[in-house]
Amino acid sequence: MKLFQLILVLLLPFFAVCQTKKDNIKIIGKIAGKIPETIEYTLPINGIEYFGFTNSIQPDSAGNFEINVYSSKACFIDLSNSYKSFGTVIVEPEMTYNISINTESPENKFRVASKNEKGQALYNQIKTRNMITGDGHFESETKKYKNDSISSEAKQKIEYQRELEIAGFQQLLKDKTISKDFYNLVKSDRDYFYKGMQGSLAFINYLISAQKNNSLSPTEYKKLWEGIFETNPVTNLNLLSSPWFYFYVENYLRYNELIIDAIDRSTLTEFNKQGLIHTHNIDYAKKHLSGLQLEYYFAAYIYYEAINNNYEKELITLFEQFKKEYSSSSYTHFLEPVIIPIIAFHKKQAEPLNEKIKFITNTTTFNSVKDALKTLNGKQYYVDIWATWCGPCKEEFKDNAKLYELLKSKNMTMVYVSIDKDNREKQWLEMIHFYNLEGFHIRANEKLDADLRQLYGSQSMGIPWHFLTDENGNIIKKRLSGPSEIENLEKQLNEN
Missing domain, CATH: 3.40.30.10 (Glutaredoxin)
Incomplete structure (x- = not known):
């Protein structure tokens, strides 16, 4: 992932409403080393953590900062600057966390002091904890299994890796070092991440089957792909709390589109040529998602495509459609800053070309x-x-x-x-x-x-x-x- 340098310093109406309640989660931070202009942190809207939906705070000259947020349940909050993650805090209601960030030391660069700090440290050792850690998207992780020719063997290897990762948290739960809510949040997130890896492995084999470079046969990759959505459906509300929700749902939609509905890839290519591929993708998502999940996916889709800076005019239309369909959405304020450059891009085309x-x-x-x-x-x-x-x-x-x-x-x-x-x-x-x-x-x-x-x-x-x-x-x-x-x-x- 890649990747970007967008700083969102926006106070959301949603966030302002929350301030009338008790600020029941407090993060007190101290930065050593070079102090960035801002610290961006993901806002837990409905418990959802997505790398693009952030608020910002400015540290003082000594590197001190304080973040107050509201959440009725355990959730992830990632701290970053310009899409470079410092670390993730797993927060629970009515708790305070003291954060130490060292921007110049490769070791001990992020530490959370709290009663569950062993769990925080263990989670932050996971390189695939979210999109902007730079080490683990589904696709990059599946490279380890690209030569497996039997889906059950690939599945077994991936499952073993998941179990190893979860084992440490199981022990912390047993020792009462972390709470049940802390453990369940991490376990659900890791379950969906590793199922997403299986889905990605199946998708990659599907793509390269046209060149006959696939290791898994069509029967094998279809079986692998189908199985993940039976055990870990996208309708599970726990998935919404995972930073990988958007990418897991994206894989689910690919499966339905390419395998269940057997839509020919040439059809998708034609949508792309016509400048309608994003409209098609959202229309297809509406057939399989609803409610909060659809609202979140729709917003995350627009954001993710917009920050790629391909400036597709189609995204402006989709943004207007989103605002109409979700007139009071908390996500709109995150989308406006990434749509404005696309509007400016197309306005620029009407101006004369620089003679140089x-x-x-x-x-x-x-x-x-x-x-x-x-x-x-x-x-x-x-x-x-x-x-x-x-x-x-x-x-x-x-x-x-x-x-x-x-x-x-x-x-x-x-x-x-x-x-x-x-x-x-x-x-x-x-x-x-x-x-x-x-x-x-x-x-x-x-x-x-x-x-x-x-x-x-x-x-x-x-x-x-x-x-x-x-x-x-x-x-x-x-x-x-x-x-x-x-x-x-x-x-x-x-x-x-």
Whole structure:
């Protein structure tokens, strides 16, 4: 997961209502090391914890902060900054937690002092505790089992891993170190996470079956997939408390769509071409979800797709639809900040294109980087390899003003090479306009793409990738910093 730098400093009407009640959960924090401008924390609306639905608080100059929230039941609250998790607190009504955060020490960086602190410490050792810990989505975890050819064996291995993880909490419960509510919350979350892994393994085998690369046969992966929703249905209200609710339900909808209803993937591709894939996905969700679960999924879907910064206009329509269908929803305030940039993106398209943006024509004749650059102005070239679907690539664009000033002082030319396929040409043109990317632009054909991967040294080329060439397109420096590390980049260019 990836990934982002959005800070939501919004006081929700829902939250304001809660303040008239007793603030029955208190988190008192102390930060050592570099003090961030804000601490974001997930708000337990109806006991739900989702990485995007957050409030923020500003630590004082000494690193002290205090969070007061209301929840009638045990729930997770994750503390983070710019989508980087510090740690998770499992909170229960009428309790106080003292949090220590060390932003510079890799060890003991997050500690919860409370009567259940052993349980807090054990839970925070779990790398897959939520989406933004960076270590464990369903898909990344299932790589361990990709070569299993019998679903029962894969299931057994995953179940064994789950049991090992739960065993420590079972002992803490037995010792009365944690409460039954604490244990049940963790157990439910871990149960659903590992069932989600099984569903992901089945889905991956389904996807690669078209290339006959699947380890599990269709019979095996269908059996594995079907079984998880029998034992752990999406209708179980305990699932709502898990940070993995959204992704588990997403897997459930995939199963129904691709296996039960057998919707052809070409149909979904056509929805995508028409700019209607998100509308289709929400309409399909409405067939299988209802009530609070549908409201939560609908809101989480819009948020998750919006922060990918693909700026689909369709999401604006869906947001308006959500507001109409859930006029008093507590989630609306979380969605507004991520929809505003999409509105701005499409408004920008009506403005004239910056004359410093240059598109290179006849790119079909380019077989290599040298071919592409020899047609330009005969200077040294700072080359940015990117794609419209690459979040980190777009994050770098925020610091482009400093980059252009530096390149001008060095008499170097800016060149952007996109590895987007033909079906994303429209998005490519729109994003160049929106981010105001001054310089020369090339969208790589297959041969140029292959040459880039050979120069990079791997078929799984990592982007953004920045390098420097001479006037003839020969690479002088193969790895350079991006504009977000402008001081380091300047040192690298001075060494040239």
